Amino acid sequence: MSGKKILHDLVVLKNEHLNKWHFILELQAPELLPQFLPGQFVQVLVKDSPSTFLRRPFSIHGFDPVKNTIRLLIQIKGEGTSHLSLLREGDKLNVMYPLGNSFTLPSGKNVLLVGGGCGVAPLLFLARWLKEQDVKVTILTGWKRKEDIFEKDVYLQCGEVLVTTENGSEGEMGMVTSHTIFKSDRTFDRIYCCGPDRMMKAVAHMAKRKGIDCEVSLENTMACGFGVCLCCITPTNHGNQRVCMEGPVFSTKELGW
Amino acid sequence: MIDLSIKIGHLNMKNPVMTASGTFGYGEEYRDFLDLGRLGGIVVKAVTGNNRDGNAYPRMAETPSGMLNSVGLQNKGVDYFVKEIYPLIKDFDTNVIVNISGSTIEEYVAVAEKINELENIPAIELNISCPNVKQGGMAFGTISSTATEVTAAVRKVYKKDLIVKLSPNVTSIQEMAKAVVDGGADIISLINTLLGMAIDADKRRPVLSTVTGGLSGPAIKPVALRMVWQVSKAVKVPVIGMGGIMNATDAIEFILAGASAVQVGTANFIDPGVTMKIVEGIEAWCGLHKVGSVKELVGGLIS
Numbered sequence: 001m002s003g004k005k006i007l008h009d010l011v012v013l014k015n016e017h018l019n020k021w022h023f024i025l026e027l028q029a030p031e032l033l034p035q036f037l038p039g040q041f042v043q044v045l046v047k048d049s050p051s052t053f054l055r056r057p058f059s060i061h062g063f064d065p066v067k068n069t070i071r072l073l074i075q076i077k078g079e080g081t082s083h084l085s086l087l088r089e090g091d092k093l094n095v096m097y098p099l100g101n102s103f104t105l106p107s108g109k110n111v112l113l114v115g116g117g118c119g120v121a122p123l124l125f126l127a128r129w130l131k132e133q134d135v136k137v138t139i140l141t142g143w144k145r146k147e148d149i150f151e152k153d154v155y156l157q158c159g160e161v162l163v164t165t166e167n168g169s170e171g172e173m174g175m176v177t178s179h180t181i182f183k184s185d186r187t188f189d190r191i192y193c194c195g196p197d198r199m200m201k202a203v204a205h206m207a208k209r210k211g212i213d214c215e216v217s218l219e220n221t222m223a224c225g226f227g228v229c230l231c232c233i234t235p236t237n238h239g240n241q242r243v244c245m246e247g248p249v250f251s252t253k254e255l256g257w
Numbered sequence: 258m259i260d261l262s263i264k265i266g267h268l269n270m271k272n273p274v275m276t277a278s279g280t281f282g283y284g285e286e287y288r289d290f291l292d293l294g295r296l297g298g299i300v301v302k303a304v305t306g307n308n309r310d311g312n313a314y315p316r317m318a319e320t321p322s323g324m325l326n327s328v329g330l331q332n333k334g335v336d337y338f339v340k341e342i343y344p345l346i347k348d349f350d351t352n353v354i355v356n357i358s359g360s361t362i363e364e365y366v367a368v369a370e371k372i373n374e375l376e377n378i379p380a381i382e383l384n385i386s387c388p389n390v391k392q393g394g395m396a397f398g399t400i401s402s403t404a405t406e407v408t409a410a411v412r413k414v415y416k417k418d419l420i421v422k423l424s425p426n427v428t429s430i431q432e433m434a435k436a437v438v439d440g441g442a443d444i445i446s447l448i449n450t451l452l453g454m455a456i457d458a459d460k461r462r463p464v465l466s467t468v469t470g471g472l473s474g475p476a477i478k479p480v481a482l483r484m485v486w487q488v489s490k491a492v493k494v495p496v497i498g499m500g501g502i503m504n505a506t507d508a509i510e511f512i513l514a515g516a517s518a519v520q521v522g523t524a525n526f527i528d529p530g531v532t533m534k535i536v537e538g539i540e541a542w543c544g545l546h547k548v549g550s551v552k553e554l555v556g557g558l559i560s
Contacts, residue, residue: 005289007530045527053474054319055527096529223317223324224526228282230328231317240310240331 003034005099005226009092013069015085018150022118023085024061025072027093033070036063037102038126039217039249042070043225044084045094052080054223055096059122059194059248070097075118099225100248103215105133108189113139114203116176119195122217124151126192127158138162138188142176142195145169177202188212194219204252214252218243259543260550261536263297265495265517266418266443268352268379270297273512273551274536277499277522278303278356278382278422279328283342284349290529295536297518298352301342303384304372305357306364308334318455318464323474323501324523325453327467329390330358335368339375347377354420358384362410365397369415380417383408383442386424386449388471398424398449401436408440420497423447423488425477430484431491438492445488446497446520448481473523475501482514489515489556503531505538515556 010027017023043055062071076085087093103126111130115123120141127137137159143149146169155161163171164179172179177199187210193203194217207214220243222232232243236254241247261272275298276284283301284293293299311331318325332338338355346353355372359365365383372381385398385407397407408421421437423430425448434445450471455464463469481500489496498516501523502508508519524531539551548554 007290007528051321052319053322053527054324221315221317221319223319223326223523224529226529227286228280229317229326229526230311230331231315231326233311233314233316233331235314 003098005096007094007096010070010095012087012089012091012093014089015087017085019148021076022150023074023076025074025084025087025093026069027072027095028067028069033063033065033068034098035065036060036070036098036125038129039102039122040098040100041122041225041248042072042099043096044072046080046083047094049079049083051078052083055225056080056084057099057219057222057225057244059217060125061121062125073118073121073124096225100244101246103129103192103217103249105130106135106190106213109134110136110189111138112181112188112191113137114176114191114193114195115140116142116195116199119193119199119217122194123192124154124158127155131158138181140164140176140179140181142199143170175199177206182206190215193217201257204255204257207252208257215249216252216255216257217248218250219248259540259548260552261540261543263517263552265497266380266420268298268418270352270518271295272297272536272539273516273518274508274532274539275300275352275354275497275518275520276525276532277520278384280522280525283346284353285345287525287529291533294350296351296532298354299349300354300356300382300520301346302332303330303356303358303387304332304335304338304368305330305359306335306367308332308337313466315464315466316470318470320453320455320472320474321476323472323476325455325465325470325472326450327465327470329467330387335371339371343375343378347375352379353377354380354382356382356384356422358387358390360390362407365407366410366414369411373415373417378417380420380444381411381415382420382422382446383411384422384449385437386422386426388424388426388450388452388469395424395426395449395452398422398433399427401432404433404436405440408437408442412441418443420444420446422449423484424449425480425484425500426452431487434488434492438494442494444495444497445492446499447488448477448484448500451477451480473501475503475507477501478507482510485511485516486514486558502535505535505542508535508539509542509554512551512554513556513558515558517555
């Protein structure tokens with residue numbers, strides 16, 4: 001579980017725009033960052049944006065203990081994320097961390113990672129971490145069209161990369177959940193998934209049918225991020241659990257999916 | 258040396274800054290961010306007679322300068338509280354106050370009796386104003402005769418300081434304040450959340466699973482200030498003010514309006530260390546304005 005939680009002003013080292021709707025903030029800490037684990041998230045304070053009252057939760061996309069930086073992959077959705085997309089090198093951002101639990105190691109050495117939309121955010125950190133533990137990683141991501149695809153080269157460094165696009169401009173045509181890998185006889189020791197609830201439920205269902213263990217990362221709306229507001233709860237087989245504390249990573253068995 | 262201490266009822270507080278129920282867990286979760294011993298008091302999350310799972314997700318909607326919640330008093334019940342939570346919080350170096358709620362007068366009384374036995378809990382806050390439960394809660398706090406009745410029933414069994422937390426969802430807040438004082442309230446706290454609603458236009462659906470929820474945050478501060486001012490003039494018991502306090506200036510405004518102490522709620526979600534800044538800010542404000550004791554400020558509005 002998480003160590004001591006802190007609030008710090010992190011410095012923007014880089015704001016890298018990937019396409020019209022996605023960007024990566026690379027943030028450096030003034031003090032040594034904790035040993036983050038994949039699946040954990042941070043809460044970011046968006047200043048000078050009147051309609052953004054609460055902090056914004058973002059999962060950790062990348063963690064570099066040598067540079068003492070974290071990378072956040074952010075999709076521009078509303079005023080808060082628009083505001084963040086305009087940050088420049090040297091700007092400061094108040095961030096709360098480390099929050100939440102993390103993905104766990106699989107029983108075997110062969111796993112599939114499935115990401116849809118901005119749900120790929122925690123999967124790169126996860127893929128790198130798994131590779132370090134000698135786990136064979138296959139990464140399946142879904143996109144609208146070829147032009148939207150980003151960071152394919154970095155995923156390729158971690159393992160096999162499969163892609164779907166809705167218009168068929170790259171990889172298989174269709175949604176990530178309709179990829180032929182799910183119909184093939186390929187099997188995995190675990191599937192890790194992050195994306196919209198409906199997509200995660202569909203993946204969980206296919207995993208269940210194949211008898212494959214599945215972990216998902218939930219994105220329930222939350223106010224605090226550190227366990228007190230009780231707004232982000234999800235029902236589990238042992239009662240309501242807080243996505244920000246007992247999650248965001250849950251096994252789909254726990255969720256009854 | 259500025260004297261920040263204040264006494265309300267029998268409660269001796271180091272300073273007038275408390276935390277509001279439902280926003281501070283049982284205090285434990287804040288230990289990474291602040292020194293609980295520097296707070297005037299903490300009000301822990303509502304305790305009911307039995308386990309409550311609360312309402313379904315989604316329970317929260319961000320709104321302009323605020324948020325709506327419909328948590329619905331999720332807690333494990335008073336027996337669990339006494340056995341498992343109390344030992345963890347009883348030695349906090351601050352006033353630990355328990356917020357209690359129920360669906361029936363009998364439930365309020367049963368919870369109050371059990372909390373009365375806990376030596377290190379100097380007061381309870383009677384929650385007759387939660388808008389997010391189907392039965393009880395706000396229903397007790399919007400009809401004056403019922404408010405008197407539930408307060409009087411708890412008064413009979415509860416021997417220490419009885420704080421009653423009022424709902425703003427009423428026509429006359431003064432009438433409700435008088436009603437709970439008639440029932441035996443020692444202290445009044447206000448305001449609980451304002452009943453509100455958020456809609457997702459694209460989906461054509463309400464955002465919250467319960468459709469309506471309680472609005473908190475700076476959006477409600479003007480309403481809260483008005484009600485604190487009205488109540489402090491209408492009754493003689495001390496008043497604890499809350500509603501959208503984000504900083505020391507907000508807290509000073511409530512004190513000037515007539516509050517002897519303040520509770521900080523939603524602001525804790527955004528900055529879990531905000532109460533420390535508010536304590537320091539009140540002290541700095543007093544220094545700047547040559548106020549020797551915060552007591553001098555209570556109800557000090559010039560009009």
